[in-house]
Amino acid sequence: MKPFAAILIAAFFQVVNAGTLFVFDSPNLIVLKSEGKVFGYYGFIHQILPFSCQFFFMQNGAESASEIGIDSFSLDAGKYGYENRNKDYDISGKIFIKNSDWIIQTTDSPPGCGGAVGSFLKGPEDSHPTSYTEVEEVPAIAIRTVIRKTFLFDKKGNVFSRRRGYFTSGDVVAVIEQSDIYSYVRFSHPATGKITTVWVNRKDLENPFPTH
Known part of the structure; x- marks a missing residue:
């Protein structure tokens, strides 16, 4: 041996394999659908500047063909369970889906987010929202x-x-x-x-x- x-x-x-992983054109977005609910994570760390945007989100109710309500949250370093999250960063939002394009809109910016590391304040009716295109399901x-x-x-x-x-x-x-x-x-x-x-x-x- x-x-x-x-x-x-x-x-x-x-x-x-109990669910489906949605793979997007941006490697920073992870979305999984399991038992009829959507769970996700967005993580971006700037390679040069000390900026980062990292948060989790999960479906908070029923979904339509084009819209999913979500709750987002963030975990402090060294605290990895949901019960240990920083509740000051509990933020609601919605996912809008049209064809293969997804837009994530939150009611406030998740901690560290905005600008080059990820902006989530704009919805489909706003000018130039950030969208993510689904390219594969696994x-x-x-x-x-x-x-x-x-x-x-x-x-x-x-x-x-x-x-x-x-x-x-x-x-x-x-x-x-x-x-x-x-x-x-x-x-x-x-x-x-x-x-x-x-x-x-x-x-x-x-x-x-x-x-x-």
Whole structure:
């Protein structure tokens, strides 16, 4: 058997895709629909200036063919559960959908947002609102927050081999499938937009949304 750092084996592999991940022309937007509700995250970090815009949102009621009511919220560093969110940043809003174009409008700017890092105050009736075009739908399970440094793994058969790199606490991923020990995730870097799909330890992920 090779060293622990090189190879791990997970038995009882299972695949569960309970929802749909919507992939957009902007890598900064993550949206998942599960059990009839929409959940999402927007994350953008400026590569040069000390600006960032990061918030979660979730459907707060019934939806029509073109409009979804949402509640948005933000988590402070080191606090990854919904119950630990900063309630000062609870903001309502709406998602407007026309064909494949989505517009997210909030009643106030989420913390850090505005200008080059993301503006969400304009709706479809305003001049030049920010829109996001859906380009793909992928079976998926959930959106999760990384709660500690977690190493990356490749999978061949039922063998998981550690590769170079890691995610850090606060990173947000979409879970595509999972085994008893690992989750296969899609990560979009909030500064570079680079997409990484890889396996990580399930214990290093936490649900940022309400569980009830």
